[in-house]
Amino acid sequence: MSYDTTSETDSNTESRPASETKDESLISTSIDVDGRERAPSAGDPIVETHDLDVYYGDEQAIRSVEMAIPENQVTALIGPSGCGKSTVLRSINRMNDLIDVARVDGAIEFDGKNVYDDDVDPVALRRKIGMVFQQPNPFPKSIYENVAYGLRIQGIDDDVDERVERALERAALLEEVEGRLDESGLDLSGGQQQRLCIARAIAPDPEVILMDEPASALDPIATSKIEDLIADLAEEYTVVIVTHNMQQAARISDKTAVFLTGGELVEFDDTAKIFENPEHDRVEDYITGKFG
Numbered sequence: 001m002s003y004d005t006t007s008e009t010d011s012n013t014e015s016r017p018a019s020e021t022k023d024e025s026l027i028s029t030s031i032d033v034d035g036r037e038r039a040p041s042a043g044d045p046i047v048e049t050h051d052l053d054v055y056y057g058d059e060q061a062i063r064s065v066e067m068a069i070p071e072n073q074v075t076a077l078i079g080p081s082g083c084g085k086s087t088v089l090r091s092i093n094r095m096n097d098l099i100d101v102a103r104v105d106g107a108i109e110f111d112g113k114n115v116y117d118d119d120v121d122p123v124a125l126r127r128k129i130g131m132v133f134q135q136p137n138p139f140p141k142s143i144y145e146n147v148a149y150g151l152r153i154q155g156i157d158d159d160v161d162e163r164v165e166r167a168l169e170r171a172a173l174l175e176e177v178e179g180r181l182d183e184s185g186l187d188l189s190g191g192q193q194q195r196l197c198i199a200r201a202i203a204p205d206p207e208v209i210l211m212d213e214p215a216s217a218l219d220p221i222a223t224s225k226i227e228d229l230i231a232d233l234a235e236e237y238t239v240v241i242v243t244h245n246m247q248q249a250a251r252i253s254d255k256t257a258v259f260l261t262g263g264e265l266v267e268f269d270d271t272a273k274i275f276e277n278p279e280h281d282r283v284e285d286y287i288t289g290k291f292g
C-alpha cells in the first residue's frame, strides 16, 4: 500500500501547512492527469468493515458492523438521527482520530489493508479516501487555490494547473468558473461551493469519496446537480454517502446500508431490494416512515 508510514495529521482541515505534510515516500508519481487506469471492476469490495465497534468515551456508537462497500458504485448510509452514520463514515478515513474520546475496535480494510494498522499514515490514507462535508467549506481563497490546496496538502506539486482544471471539470464546475479562477471561492453560490469542495476532494485523485449529507444545505436545483454529479463520479470513484433523504438514497445509490438506533447495521443490500422488499420489519417500518 502506498499510504504506509507514520505521521499523524489531517488532510481535510486547514490546520497544517502543506510543507509539513510532505513525506516523499508517500507521494505517488503515478497519478494520471489525463486519465485513470482503473480496471472496470465495479462491484468488488474496496472497503470492508469487520466487527467494527466505535466508542465515544464509554458510550458505544457503532456495534459489530460488517459491511463490504463495492468499488465504483454509490453506497448510501441511511437511518434515524444519532444511529451512527457519520461515525461509520468518519471511521473509514480515520477522521475520528481527530476526536479525542473516539475509539475504534475491529478492522476496516481498504484494498485489503487494515487502515488502523500502526504503519498506516492517516494523511496518506485521506489522499486515497477523500471527504466532502454537509456544509460547503471553501477556504477564503481563490477558486484555483481552493482546489490546488487539496493537492499541496498531499505534497503534489507537479502539473498543478492541469490537475486543478481536471478536478473542476470532473466536479462539473469548470464551465461555470472558467476565466475567473482567481476570484474568491466564497463568492460562488452554495451549490457551486459544494462542487468546489468536491473538486478539492478529487484533485489528489482518491479512490473513495466519503460524503456526509453533501446536499442537505442546498436548494433543490443545486441538490439535483450534486446528485447527477455523484452518479457521474461513481464511474471513476467509489462513493459512500450519508443522507437523511430516503428518496435521494433511492435515486442515487446502488447499495444501501440501513443503521438503526444503537449503532447497529440492520440491513445492507442492493438499494432496490432495500426499498422494495427489505428482509427486516424494522427496516420496512423505517423506510415506510413508521418511525425515525
Ligand SMILES: Nc1ncnc2c1ncn2[C@@H]1O[C@H](COP(=O)(O)OP(=O)(O)OP(=O)(O)O)[C@@H](O)[C@H]1O
Residues within 6 Å of the ligand: 056, 061, 079, 080, 081, 082, 083, 084, 085, 086, 087, 088, 099, 101, 244
Ligand atoms: N464527537 C462526539 N463525541 C461524543 N459523542 C458523539 C460524537 N459524535 C457523535 N457522537 C454520538 O455518537 C452517536 C452517533 O452519532 P452520529 O453523528 O454518528 O450519528 P448520525 O446517524 O450520523 O446522526 P445524524 O443523522 O443526526 O447526523 C450519537 O449518540 C452521538 O451523540
